[in-house]
Amino acid sequence: MNAPLAGYNFAYLDEATKRMLRRTILKAVAVPGHQIPFGAREMPLPYGWGTGGIQVTAAILGPADTLKVIDQGADDTTNAISIRRFFTRVAGVATTERTEEATIIQTRHRIPEAALREDQILVYQVPQPEPLSKLEPRRAETKRLHALADYGLMHVRLYEDIARLGHIAKAYDYPVMVNGRYLMSPSPIPAFDNPKMHRMAALQLFGAGREKRIYAIPPYTEVRSLDFEDHPFRPIRAPQACALCGSRESYLDEVITDDRGGRVFVCSDTDYCGTRVAAQKGVA
Amino acid sequence: MLTPGFADPVLHAQAAFRAVLDAMSRPGRVQLAGPGLAPPAPLMRASAAVLLSLADAATPVWHDAGADADAWLRFHAGAPVATTPRDAAFVLATGAPPTLAALDAGTEEEPERGATLLIQVEAIEEGTGLRLTGPGIEHEHRLLVRGLPDGFVAAWAANRALFPRGVDVILCAWDRLAALPRTVAIAEG
Numbered sequence A: 001m002n003a004p005l006a007g008y009n010f011a012y013l014d015e016a017t018k019r020m021l022r023r024t025i026l027k028a029v030a031v032p033g034h035q036i037p038f039g040a041r042e043m044p045l046p047y048g049w050g051t052g053g054i055q056v057t058a059a060i061l062g063p064a065d066t067l068k069v070i071d072q073g074a075d076d077t078t079n080a081i082s083i084r085r086f087f088t089r090v091a092g093v094a095t096t097e098r099t100e101e102a103t104i105i106q107t108r109h110r111i112p113e114a115a116l117r118e119d120q121i122l123v124y125q126v127p128q129p130e131p132l133s134k135l136e137p138r139r140a141e142t143k144r145l146h147a148l149a150d151y152g153l154m155h156v157r158l159y160e161d162i163a164r165l166g167h168i169a170k171a172y173d174y175p176v177m178v179n180g181r182y183l184m185s186p187s188p189i190p191a192f193d194n195p196k197m198h199r200m201a202a203l204q205l206f207g208a209g210r211e212k213r214i215y216a217i218p219p220y221t222e223v224r225s226l227d228f229e230d231h232p233f234r235p236i237r238a239p240q241a242c243a244l245c246g247s248r249e250s251y252l253d254e255v256i257t258d259d260r261g262g263r264v265f266v267c268s269d270t271d272y273c274g275t276r277v278a279a280q281k282g283v284a
Numbered sequence B: 001m002l003t004p005g006f007a008d009p010v011l012h013a014q015a016a017f018r019a020v021l022d023a024m025s026r027p028g029r030v031q032l033a034g035p036g037l038a039p040p041a042p043l044m045r046a047s048a049a050v051l052l053s054l055a056d057a058a059t060p061v062w063h064d065a066g067a068d069a070d071a072w073l074r075f076h077a078g079a080p081v082a083t084t085p086r087d088a089a090f091v092l093a094t095g096a097p098p099t100l101a102a103l104d105a106g107t108e109e110e111p112e113r114g115a116t117l118l119i120q121v122e123a124i125e126e127g128t129g130l131r132l133t134g135p136g137i138e139h140e141h142r143l144l145v146r147g148l149p150d151g152f153v154a155a156w157a158a159n160r161a162l163f164p165r166g167v168d169v170i171l172c173a174w175d176r177l178a179a180l181p182r183t184v185a186i187a188e189g
């Protein structure tokens, strides 16, 4: 552990703010999938840089933790590097790019390919926590709909897709039901990742900075992607194998390789891909 | 003279919170909390650690722990004292607790306002006793509780039926704690 930067409280936030966030997180765990408003603090990073996730991470983080931060599956993007550097400076915690070494993983837009364990916590950065926001913009009304578990609007929206297109046209942020009670946004992860949320061994916490809301999924909790009997949910993946490690199971990004339209598919999870490539080299 | 609170208010509060978070995420699993604390009787270390890490000026606390504990909690946590259990965000019972139905269970729109009830008991042990199922539990957790209030399991079923409203419980035994979030189903062993 490095010495944290002088002049900051551990993990940047003051203790009163941490207590408020911690109380919110505990109630979020007690009511799985329910969005709870909190008094967000100004963070030294702009909205869109994961301030909600950063506040959740800052509230739970301790000196014994090892932090991993991913953005679209990659550890080496500007956003992920900035957040890792921030917590190194203000908390002195160890960081890692290895999923298996991390105790806290803060993520934007992906769930790691490796199955997470009971001793890990996954923190999602959430831009829009309300799954009904595009269908019902009034917060007072969406609160009422959640209270009544009245999710007819969303079923109608998805069924309209099926009627028009023959399938549900939602590849990201595909809504889920948590513990059979609350409709929840999984954040803009690919629908491919949705099944990983179901009965995950790790605790999942969600922080929305601009909208100032926190929600959670406890370990081993039912998470079902919304679907219909005649149109069951199917996670979508490009049919190719990864050009680097050959995986046919992982979620792939399409990468343009030259200015003549050349393109390849590679794993979006850089640690998963790199670990497989290293293992293959070791065998060769 | 008051005994001290957390020797390191920042890191010890974090450790106590993570113990509660683990407990609330995995109902019936026993965690350690407040190992360095020496709160005045009848306060136990675990319940003292929970309140020091989570209660403050924003959270009215109701308790039955007497004057010494009251002075200690006011000084170290700074939480206002609730006049009735129903007005409290945190309720600490060192003796027979108020009934679950007497506490704030929140509203359908804001179930997060449901109170947290700390019950001090004689002992908690994993492996036998109550059978717990629900979110946070892969198959079944078992928790033996010595000193559980009479009628608790029946009262709990009524509390659970209120979901998403409800009260969340933290059982404290000396420096050990286990949580019962409102989602957990409890059957006698």
Ligand SMILES: [Zn+2]
Binding pocket: A242, A243, A244, A245, A246, A247, A250, A266, A267, A272, A273, A274, A276
């Ligand atoms: Zn790959």
